[in-house]
Amino acid sequence: MPLSAAKLKVGDVHTARLVEDLKRTQIVQYAGASGDYNPLHTDEIFTTKVAGYPSVFAHGMLTMGMTGKMLTDLVGDGRLTKYGVRFTSQVWPGDTLDGSATVTEVADGIAKFTVSTRNQDGIEVLSGYAEARVDP
Template sequence: MSTTAHPVPEVGQEAAPRTFPPMTRTDYVTYQGASGDFHPLHHDEVYARSVGFPSVFSVGMLQAGMLATYVTDWLGVEEIRRFKVRFVDQMWPDDELTCKARVSDITTAPDGGRRVTLELTALRGAGTPALLGTAEFVLDPAA
């Protein structure tokens, strides 16, 4: 376990929401360069329109990374044990992403720590879900 103390939240507790700045095509291309996913749907406007989309859209793992950053900023990167997401909707240029987390369960982990399960939501600027997911952390019971 980490030596960094994180307070053990209570069931039902919600983290303060975090809204990331509007996403840009440059964000998409920067992420594509880091991930190696160069599918033209995410950077080529002409191609995206030719196959029926109104514009390019973000690689879903970019939003997943933002959501993971949000929850690990709250409960600690060294404490995370599981992170799962389901992609619900595309993120378009100029969309903001608002991340939310709620504690859904707390149990005792095998090592005596507290296993904290979160329900996660990442909303597009219009308020519709882009991602839904869960995360599990193990926190020191003395924290």
């Protein structure tokens, strides 16, 4: 259901659990669908022995995609006009992620949000913004 501006006020916070105990298989699934086969995301041997990380880690774009689901669930299908993020920390297998979208402005049929996703330790892994068309 599309959002109505009348039901939104600045400061409202929408939250959602994005993933619980992220599995390596989901990261593989994302690699296959997106076409980003960087071994850093799926190849434990390469990632630990060559790249020097403690384990494979998720594509930033997987976190952006999961956070995007929270946004489209909130604003409705095909309603986003802008969505942008910075990847502020890596996401690892086993992580549990929670997203939040906070209303910062509602004017002229557009709602603006700040967007944040954090892991189970409270570390922000994604920080960004979104804008969407809303009904009056």
